[in-house]
Amino acid sequence: MSSAFGATEKSTRQVSTLRRFLRYVRPYRKQVPIALLCVLIGAASQAVGPFFIGWSIDNLIAQGNLQGLLLALLALTTIYVLGIQAIREQIVRVGWIVQHVLAQLRQDIFTKVQSLPLSYFDRSEAGDLMSRLLNDVSTVNQAFGQTIAQMLGNLFSLIGIIIAMLSINLQLGLVSNFVVPLMILTTALFSRWARSRFRVTRKTIGELSTKLEEDIGSVREAQAFNRVQLNIDEFDQLNAANRDANIEAVAITAAFLPSIDFLNTLATAGVLAYGGYLAVSGQATVGVVTAFLIYVQQFFRPIQILSQFYTQAQSALAGLERIFSLLDEPSQLNDAPNAIEMPPIQGEVKFQNVAFGYTPNQRVLNQVNLLAKPGQTIALVGATGAGKSTIINLILRFYDVTEGAVLIxxxxxxxxxxxxxxxQIGIVLQDTVLFSGTVAENIAFGRPDATHAEIESAAQIANVHELITTLPKGYSTYLGERGAMLSQGQRQLISIARAVLIQPRILILDEATSSIDTRTEALVQDAIARLLQNRTSFVIAHRLSTVTQADQVLVVQGGQIVEHGTHQELLDQQGIYANLYALQLGSTTPVNTAP
Structure with a gap:
C-alpha cells in the first residue's frame, strides 16, 4: 500500500511539475496554434501515405493503369513534400518557443538566487546552485528543446495511424494493436525505474559541481597543505557515484528499447499471419495487407521516439523538480506592505533590547543595547563568533531581529x-570582493551611473588614484576574476573607493585592515580618517591598535555587550578589553581582571 501511495505521490508531483513548466509557455501561446497546425499536417501526411499506397496497389497496379499510377506517384510525392515542410516548420516554431521558455527559466533562477536571504547561502553550496542553473536547465533543454517538437509530431502521427488502421480494416487493426497494452505496461515499469535513477543522477551531478567549484577555488591551499591527493580521491568517489548513477540510468534505457523492438516484431508477425489469412480467404486485398505492414512500421517508429523522449523527460522532470524547489525558497526579507522610503540618514543607530538567532533554538545575540550618535565611531571587539558581524548584519537588515528593534x-x-x-550605508569587508571588469566599473559598483570625475575623486580620497594611474590602462584596466592581478591591500583600497563613491551616512568596516601590509595600512587609515568625518561608523577589528581613537569601544562576548567605553576608559577598568590589549602588545604583565 505504501509503495502504491508513493508511486501515486511521485506521479502527482511530476504532473504538477509539468503543469508549472507549461505555464512558462503562456506568453508565447500565439505561436502554439501555428505549430500545432504544422504538427497536424505532418501527422496527416504520415497517415495518408500508406493508405494511398495500398489503394494504388489494388486499383491501379492490379488493373495495369500506368497513367493513373504516375499521377498517384506525383500525388504521393506532393503529400510527403508538404509533410516534410510542415515537420520542418513545426520543429523551428516549437524550438523557438522552448528556447524562449528556457531563457526565462534561467532568468528566474538567477533573479531568485540574487534575492535569496543570506541564511539560505549559510546552508547551501555554490556548486549546487550552479548545477541547477546550468546542468539542470541543460537537461531540460535536451529533453524539451531538442526533442519535444519531434515528440509532438510523432504523437499525432501515432493517433492518425491508429485511426487509419481501424478505418481500413477493423479486425486487422485490432490485431495490429494488440501489443499496445503490453507497450503501456512496459513503458510504465521502465519509467518508474528510470525516474528514481535520474533523480540520483541530478543529485550526484550537483554534488560533483560543488566539489569541483570548491577545489578549483582552493588549489593554492590544497598544495600548501599537501591535500592534493586527498582532494583527488574525494573527487574520484563523487565522480564514481555520478558515473554509476548514469550507468544504471543508461542500462534501464538500453533494456527498454529492445523490448519495444521485440513488440514491434511481434506486431509485424501478427499482421503477416492474420493479414495473410484474410487475403487468402478473400476477406482483405493485398493492398490492404501491404498498407498495414507499412502502418505497423510507422506505428512503432513514433513509439520508439516517444519512448526515448519519455526516458529523457524523466531526467528533465527530475531537473525541473530541483529548479522549482529553488524557486520556491522564501525570498529575502520582504519589505512591509506599508514600508516607506528611508529619509536622509543623520546617523543615530540604536539597538533596543535586541535578541537574535540564526536558528530558532540557538541565539547569537541576547539583550543587546547600544546607542551610536551621529558622527561617532563605534569599535566592536571580541573573540571570533562573539556576535560582532551579526550586529552589523542587523544594521543592514540582512536578517530581522528575533526580539527588540534596530532603530536608525x-x-x-x-x-x-x-x-x-x-x-545610505557603505561597507568595506575583510574579504574584499572585486569583479571581472575594469577598475572604474569596480569602483562604481554601487553607483553604475557615476561620472568618471566622481569615480576619480573617490579614488583620490581612498588613496588609490596614484596606483590606478600606474596600471596599463588606468581606470580602464581590466582586473580579471576577483581582481587577481592586484595585491590584497590594493584590492582593499579599491573597495574603500567604492564605499566613498556612494557617500554613505553610515559606514561599516569589517576587519578592513586585517590583511594589509604596514605601508598600505597607513594609506587605508588615512583614507578612512577622511571618510569617517561626519559619518557614523562601525569598525570590527581584532587589531586593537586600530580602534584607539574610537568614540566608543564595545566588547562583545557570548552575544552580549559586556564592556563599553572609550579606549582609555576600558584600559582603566582593567577588564576584558584591557587584558586583550595587553596580550596584543605582548605585555609580560597580564592585566588583572579579578573584581
Missing amino acids: DGIDVRSVTQASLRR
Missing part, C-alpha cells in the same frame, strides 16, 4: 524599504 534616527529598519536603507 528613531525609525525601525523593518518599517522602511531595504533599498532605501542600504543605499
Whole structure:
C-alpha cells in the first residue's frame, strides 16, 4: 500500500511539475496554434501515405493503369513534400518557443538566487546552485528543446495511424494493436525505474559541481597543505557515484528499447499471419495487407521516439523538480506592505533590547543595547563568533531581529524599504570582493551611473588614484576574476573607493585592515580618517591598535555587550578589553581582571 501511495505521490508531483513548466509557455501561446497546425499536417501526411499506397496497389497496379499510377506517384510525392515542410516548420516554431521558455527559466533562477536571504547561502553550496542553473536547465533543454517538437509530431502521427488502421480494416487493426497494452505496461515499469535513477543522477551531478567549484577555488591551499591527493580521491568517489548513477540510468534505457523492438516484431508477425489469412480467404486485398505492414512500421517508429523522449523527460522532470524547489525558497526579507522610503540618514543607530538567532533554538545575540550618535565611531571587539558581524548584519537588515528593534534616527529598519536603507550605508569587508571588469566599473559598483570625475575623486580620497594611474590602462584596466592581478591591500583600497563613491551616512568596516601590509595600512587609515568625518561608523577589528581613537569601544562576548567605553576608559577598568590589549602588545604583565 505504501509503495502504491508513493508511486501515486511521485506521479502527482511530476504532473504538477509539468503543469508549472507549461505555464512558462503562456506568453508565447500565439505561436502554439501555428505549430500545432504544422504538427497536424505532418501527422496527416504520415497517415495518408500508406493508405494511398495500398489503394494504388489494388486499383491501379492490379488493373495495369500506368497513367493513373504516375499521377498517384506525383500525388504521393506532393503529400510527403508538404509533410516534410510542415515537420520542418513545426520543429523551428516549437524550438523557438522552448528556447524562449528556457531563457526565462534561467532568468528566474538567477533573479531568485540574487534575492535569496543570506541564511539560505549559510546552508547551501555554490556548486549546487550552479548545477541547477546550468546542468539542470541543460537537461531540460535536451529533453524539451531538442526533442519535444519531434515528440509532438510523432504523437499525432501515432493517433492518425491508429485511426487509419481501424478505418481500413477493423479486425486487422485490432490485431495490429494488440501489443499496445503490453507497450503501456512496459513503458510504465521502465519509467518508474528510470525516474528514481535520474533523480540520483541530478543529485550526484550537483554534488560533483560543488566539489569541483570548491577545489578549483582552493588549489593554492590544497598544495600548501599537501591535500592534493586527498582532494583527488574525494573527487574520484563523487565522480564514481555520478558515473554509476548514469550507468544504471543508461542500462534501464538500453533494456527498454529492445523490448519495444521485440513488440514491434511481434506486431509485424501478427499482421503477416492474420493479414495473410484474410487475403487468402478473400476477406482483405493485398493492398490492404501491404498498407498495414507499412502502418505497423510507422506505428512503432513514433513509439520508439516517444519512448526515448519519455526516458529523457524523466531526467528533465527530475531537473525541473530541483529548479522549482529553488524557486520556491522564501525570498529575502520582504519589505512591509506599508514600508516607506528611508529619509536622509543623520546617523543615530540604536539597538533596543535586541535578541537574535540564526536558528530558532540557538541565539547569537541576547539583550543587546547600544546607542551610536551621529558622527561617532563605534569599535566592536571580541573573540571570533562573539556576535560582532551579526550586529552589523542587523544594521543592514540582512536578517530581522528575533526580539527588540534596530532603530536608525528613531525609525525601525523593518518599517522602511531595504533599498532605501542600504543605499545610505557603505561597507568595506575583510574579504574584499572585486569583479571581472575594469577598475572604474569596480569602483562604481554601487553607483553604475557615476561620472568618471566622481569615480576619480573617490579614488583620490581612498588613496588609490596614484596606483590606478600606474596600471596599463588606468581606470580602464581590466582586473580579471576577483581582481587577481592586484595585491590584497590594493584590492582593499579599491573597495574603500567604492564605499566613498556612494557617500554613505553610515559606514561599516569589517576587519578592513586585517590583511594589509604596514605601508598600505597607513594609506587605508588615512583614507578612512577622511571618510569617517561626519559619518557614523562601525569598525570590527581584532587589531586593537586600530580602534584607539574610537568614540566608543564595545566588547562583545557570548552575544552580549559586556564592556563599553572609550579606549582609555576600558584600559582603566582593567577588564576584558584591557587584558586583550595587553596580550596584543605582548605585555609580560597580564592585566588583572579579578573584581
